[in-house]
Amino acid sequence: MADRFAGKVAIITGAGRGIGRATAMLLAAEGASVVVNDLGGGPQGGGGNSSVAGEVAEEIRAAGGKAIAETSSVATMEGGQAVVEAAIKEYGRLDILVNNAGIIRPKRIMEMTEADWDMVIGVNLKGYFATVRAAAEHLVKQGGSIVNFSSPSGFGHYGMSNYAAAKEGVVGFTRSIARELGEFGVRANAIRPIAGNSAMAIPEVYETISYSIEKLRIPYISNQWLSDGGVQGLPEHVAALVAWLCSEQASGINGRELYINGGQLSFVQEPELIRTRCNPQGWTLDSLSDAGTIGALTYDQRDRYTGKA
Template sequence: MGSLRGRVAIITGAGRGIGREHALLFAGEGASVVVNDVGGGNDGTGSDSGPAQDVADEITAAGGTAVADGSDVADWRGAGALVDRAVAEFGRLDVLVNNAGILRDAFIAGMDEEQWDSVLGVHLKGHFAMLRHAAGHWKQRSKQGEDVRAAVINTASASGTFLPNPGQANYGAAKAGIAALTQVAAAELDRYGVRVNAIAPIARTRLTLATPGMGALFDEEPDEGEFDAFSPANIAPLVAHLAAEDCPFTGRVFSVQGGAIAELAGWHDVRTAQVDGPWTVRDVERELAAWA
């Protein structure tokens, strides 16, 4: 216990599901937690301060330290206000867990602009907006001579990394972008003492239960006393480790589900064709014939 003692963390989308488990475990490990959640529906519509406040209350009732926040991470000013809130409440920010997300599934031929923009807005822009404002805070502290030891944990997905899911072009594109953003941010922010990693979790949440073709997989819960391989609580220990001050990892993407953690690799060469001199269409046709 206490691996996060003294750390100050923002966890977005922490009112329910995976984010809630992060917040509870972080507080149990000694972190002061800003529990952020707009409290909207699966599709991002509406708002409700209740879920975030309930989690913050649960933490404080157990002797931990937490405040609830309803800022919208997809809003540039809202993201900035959330970072400012952490600093105002606890004096600084050490950990950012980007977890907030929504779903507006549709096949490409029927997807409208709003379905695309809203999902990219919450996931990809929301990750970047939070990362940008947090990075500004850490850069300032580093420039002032402080030994910053901060951590960011982003949330990618199997959809968009290793398991493309039809009907989720918006979600998959956002999640693939988050994996790439993670690696770029890790390379850029190391100079300020910031590590950046991502997870691709598989667990039972409101979003996975609402995903076409996947609901049945997650819907069945195990008998009492049996290990629940799809419990969102299985995700939080990896995130807590990645948030710890002495964790060595940065620029990594980890898949996590049940009792399994795997490191994911990005795009890489699987075969190569080469000619001496410039390509012609016929050269390409000939050299790539065996790849079909």
């Protein structure tokens, strides 16, 4: 056992599998006492195996670490409260909150149901509010770190508008709580990972990706897939980034988003206003329609999402 997080208490949601599991294992191996939250659901929500959280906690304890299992759904306020209460009851404090739980329900917009939308927003966005709402009062006591899981899908993902909306919402949420809680020494950052072995890697996801790329020729974000020497992104790579973000070494990083895929690590550009044109009279439909005035704001690829470009 190493001791980079000795004395710290961490909650990791969705820690029964994938990235969450790897993060719980790493933080525990580095001395943290961890709460392994997972309801053991399927990748599209519902169902599942409620023993997965217990198995990870047991694995950590068998390796000499400190862990308890917690099986609430974070998609409810009661669930968020319960996971935080479990940490306080068992360990008496909270230093790290990793909001990692996630589900997908890939559907094209004309097929997406209200339940598809609500379930995905419920776990991936409201679920992050539910835990932060309950955890904040404990984190501010001594300072700490929140890491929220976003996704490259937030950049725009054919057939996953519910998930993209949730994951982009996570970024705005993270930037906002970083501003609110930074005053009290609590940092909040977001990660957009690519990692293999995901329970969410179901065939429907690959169908939407291949339709988007092969039929519509919609490129990924321009530099998302830089060569990293062929290293496949794994949950352990992402877990290392979570741990680093929660460490003292990252004390200057707050309200940012990072992308990681195996050997590639990038900060995502902060939002900026671009190609600004100022109109002292204020814009009207006529002045906006004047190509001479506003031409520089438009660009030639306007058909690229229609398949005509």
